[in-house]
Amino acid sequence: METTKIGIIGCGMISDTYFKAAKKFNILEVVACCDNQPERAAKKTELFGVPSMTKKKLLARKDIKIVINLTPPKAHSQIDLEILNAGKHVYSEKPFGVDAADAAKVMALAKKKNLRVGCAPDTFLGGAQQTARKLIDDGWIGKPLSGTAMILERGPEDWPQAPFFYDYGAGPMLDMGPYYITSLVNMLGPAESVTAVTAKGSETRTYGPVVADEYKDKYTPFCQYPVKVNTHLTGVIKFKCGALITVIASFDCHMHGHPPIEIYGTEGSMQVPDPNMFGGVIRVFKPGYEAWKEVPLTHGYTENSRSIGAADMAYALRSGRQHRANGKLANHVLEIMLAFDKSSAAKKEIVLKTTCDRPEALPLGLTPGLLPE
Ligand SMILES: NC(=O)c1ccc[n+]([C@@H]2O[C@H](COP(=O)([O-])OP(=O)(O)OC[C@H]3O[C@@H](n4cnc5c(N)ncnc54)[C@H](O)[C@@H]3O)[C@@H](O)[C@H]2O)c1
Structure with missing residues (x-):
C-alpha cells in the first residue's frame, strides 16, 4: 500500500502516543517532526527514527500530505492556518481552537484552499464508543430521550504543568469536554442549544x-x-434529535460515583465508558432485567490508537469520502463547549449557530491496521 506521508508539529507529552500509534495504521508514515524547542524534536528522532527539522522545512516538503498539529491549545488555530497556507491538510489535537472566531478562520481557509481539516478526539472511533453508537443505531434502548455526561474530578492541581489547566483555553470543559461532547454527538447527532x-x-x-x-x-x-x-x-445540551443531556464538567470534585456517560431511551438505559479511552465496559438495562447487563464490544481498536482519526482522513483523501474526525464536527463541539460560559454570563439558553453531520459509524469486522476506503 502506498503510504500517506505525515509531518508532526509539536513534540511534547502526547506526541509519543502518536509516534507509536501511527505505526499501527498501514496507511500512515510519519516522515518529519518539529518543535519550537528543537531539542524536543531531536529526542523523537532518537526514539522513533523520525527526522527532525525546522517548521519551515517540514512545511516545504512536497511529499508530506497531512500535518498533525500537537501544539498547546492556544497555538492550534495559528499553526492550523500555517499548515493550510503551506498547501497541506491539517489534523489537530483538541480542542479545535480556544475561540470561535479563530476556529472559523481555519474552516474558511480550508474551504478556500480545498484542503481537509481533521481534529481529535478520535477516541470515538475506538471499540467502546463505536459499540455504544451501534447499540443506539440498532435501537437497543429505543429513542434516546435524555442522559448525563459527568466530567467530575479534582483537576491536575499539583502537576508540574498545572497552571496550564487553569488558564484560558483549558479548564475542565475545553480540556476534557471534547471527549464527552464528541462522544455525545457521535451517538446522538448535532446539538441545538445549551443552557448552563x-x-x-x-x-x-x-x-x-x-x-x-x-x-x-x-x-x-x-x-x-x-x-x-x-x-x-453545569448545564443541559439539547440535541436536535430531542435528547436533553445534563452535563457537569468540574475540577472542583474530590470524589463521585457517577459513570462517565449514561443515555436513557424509550426502551432502556445505557452506560458508556470513559470517552477519553478507546476501550471500556458498556452496560445496558432494559425492563425485565434484574440489573445492568454488560454488552460485549462489537468493534476493535480498544487500546490507545490516537491517530486513527488521521488514518481515516488519509483513506478519505484517496476515495473522496468525508473523514470522520472532521473539522465541522470539532467546530460544532467547540461551539457547544464555549456556549456553557456564554449561557451562564447571559443567563439564557444559547441557540447554536454551527452544526455537523453525525460521523459515519465504522463497519464491523475491520482488519487490524486497515480502515474503510
Ligand atoms: N498530554 C496529554 O496527555 C494529552 C492527551 C490528549 C490530548 N492532548 C492535547 O495535545 C496537545 C499537546 O499537548 P501536550 O501535553 O503534548 O503538550 P506539551 O506542552 O507537552 O507539548 C506541546 C509541544 O508543542 C511545542 N510548541 C508550542 N508552540 C509551538 C509552535 N508554535 N511551533 C512548534 N512547536 C510548538 C512545545 O514546545 C511543546 O513541545 C494539546 O492540545 C493537548 O490538549 C494532550
Missing part, C-alpha cells in the same frame, strides 16, 4: 513539589497560582 451555569471553586490552586521548566520563572513548589477559568460548568 458556570462557576469557579477557588481563585487559586496549590502547586505540588515539582514545577515544570516553563513555569519556573513564575512559580515555586507549593506556591499558589491563579485560576483564570471557570472550574465547574
Whole structure:
C-alpha cells in the first residue's frame, strides 16, 4: 500500500502516543517532526527514527500530505492556518481552537484552499464508543430521550504543568469536554442549544513539589497560582434529535460515583465508558432485567490508537469520502463547549449557530491496521 506521508508539529507529552500509534495504521508514515524547542524534536528522532527539522522545512516538503498539529491549545488555530497556507491538510489535537472566531478562520481557509481539516478526539472511533453508537443505531434502548455526561474530578492541581489547566483555553470543559461532547454527538447527532451555569471553586490552586521548566520563572513548589477559568460548568445540551443531556464538567470534585456517560431511551438505559479511552465496559438495562447487563464490544481498536482519526482522513483523501474526525464536527463541539460560559454570563439558553453531520459509524469486522476506503 502506498503510504500517506505525515509531518508532526509539536513534540511534547502526547506526541509519543502518536509516534507509536501511527505505526499501527498501514496507511500512515510519519516522515518529519518539529518543535519550537528543537531539542524536543531531536529526542523523537532518537526514539522513533523520525527526522527532525525546522517548521519551515517540514512545511516545504512536497511529499508530506497531512500535518498533525500537537501544539498547546492556544497555538492550534495559528499553526492550523500555517499548515493550510503551506498547501497541506491539517489534523489537530483538541480542542479545535480556544475561540470561535479563530476556529472559523481555519474552516474558511480550508474551504478556500480545498484542503481537509481533521481534529481529535478520535477516541470515538475506538471499540467502546463505536459499540455504544451501534447499540443506539440498532435501537437497543429505543429513542434516546435524555442522559448525563459527568466530567467530575479534582483537576491536575499539583502537576508540574498545572497552571496550564487553569488558564484560558483549558479548564475542565475545553480540556476534557471534547471527549464527552464528541462522544455525545457521535451517538446522538448535532446539538441545538445549551443552557448552563458556570462557576469557579477557588481563585487559586496549590502547586505540588515539582514545577515544570516553563513555569519556573513564575512559580515555586507549593506556591499558589491563579485560576483564570471557570472550574465547574453545569448545564443541559439539547440535541436536535430531542435528547436533553445534563452535563457537569468540574475540577472542583474530590470524589463521585457517577459513570462517565449514561443515555436513557424509550426502551432502556445505557452506560458508556470513559470517552477519553478507546476501550471500556458498556452496560445496558432494559425492563425485565434484574440489573445492568454488560454488552460485549462489537468493534476493535480498544487500546490507545490516537491517530486513527488521521488514518481515516488519509483513506478519505484517496476515495473522496468525508473523514470522520472532521473539522465541522470539532467546530460544532467547540461551539457547544464555549456556549456553557456564554449561557451562564447571559443567563439564557444559547441557540447554536454551527452544526455537523453525525460521523459515519465504522463497519464491523475491520482488519487490524486497515480502515474503510
Ligand atoms: N498530554 C496529554 O496527555 C494529552 C492527551 C490528549 C490530548 N492532548 C492535547 O495535545 C496537545 C499537546 O499537548 P501536550 O501535553 O503534548 O503538550 P506539551 O506542552 O507537552 O507539548 C506541546 C509541544 O508543542 C511545542 N510548541 C508550542 N508552540 C509551538 C509552535 N508554535 N511551533 C512548534 N512547536 C510548538 C512545545 O514546545 C511543546 O513541545 C494539546 O492540545 C493537548 O490538549 C494532550
